[in-house]
Amino acid sequence: MKKVIYFLLVSASIVFICCSSDNENDVLDMIDEDNSEELVTELHNAFGAFNAEAVTVFIDGSEVVIETTGLPNHETVYWGEGNELFLQEPEVARTPSIISSNNNAVTIRIDATPNLTGNTVDTQLSTIGIAVSGASIFNDQEGNGPLNQAAASLDWTGAHIGPGVYHYHLEPKAFSNDDENLVGILLDGVFLYGRKCNSTGTYPTDLDASGGHTTETQYTEGEEEYHYHIINEIYSTTGSYLAFAGPYQGY
């Protein structure tokens, strides 16, 4: 009789151990599912393409924080005479400010996972994204007017200081010139690429109004991902292409 009771106790405790460990796993699974859309543990591969001398990227919960000095790693007239990256651009109507006497630093926080199911959101003046060079990306407006008024002050890579930070309005030819290169990341957490797409090697034909579509890119390891392209239409009299005119799709 004692043996039977002992056996029952052992059996019960085995069952109890099994069940309690199952329950724990269930609870852990539930926690995982609850947090999987919010907590991020790994930075997107594309951040490896950013100018590490200017740009620091880190994860903070469900957000990615991007801090930049705003100092681009390419030549422009806006560096000013005496800087090793100063470029003579006599045809550019340079604005008074130069990069070295300007505060170009910007910090942005983006959702690690863009929300592509909501409404679109218009872009605003000032920084709408950070380019791989470390400098800011702006939209198609200049001081509440259309950009073509300020076109004469844009340098060879579609950027100027207007005032505020040094920023690109047009295709930044210093690092994307009629190609599929990564251009930067926008405030809605969506990456912006050049006029061509890595998935086909040519100009995409299925872009939405923002220049976006969903395909593999060179940074997604075979996975499809929504991203923007510089739209392949010359803007006004600039002879070049708008970097991004909106609206955001990822807010």
Ligand SMILES: [Zn+2]
């Ligand atoms: Zn501007």
Ligand SMILES: [Zn+2]
């Ligand atoms: Zn694409």
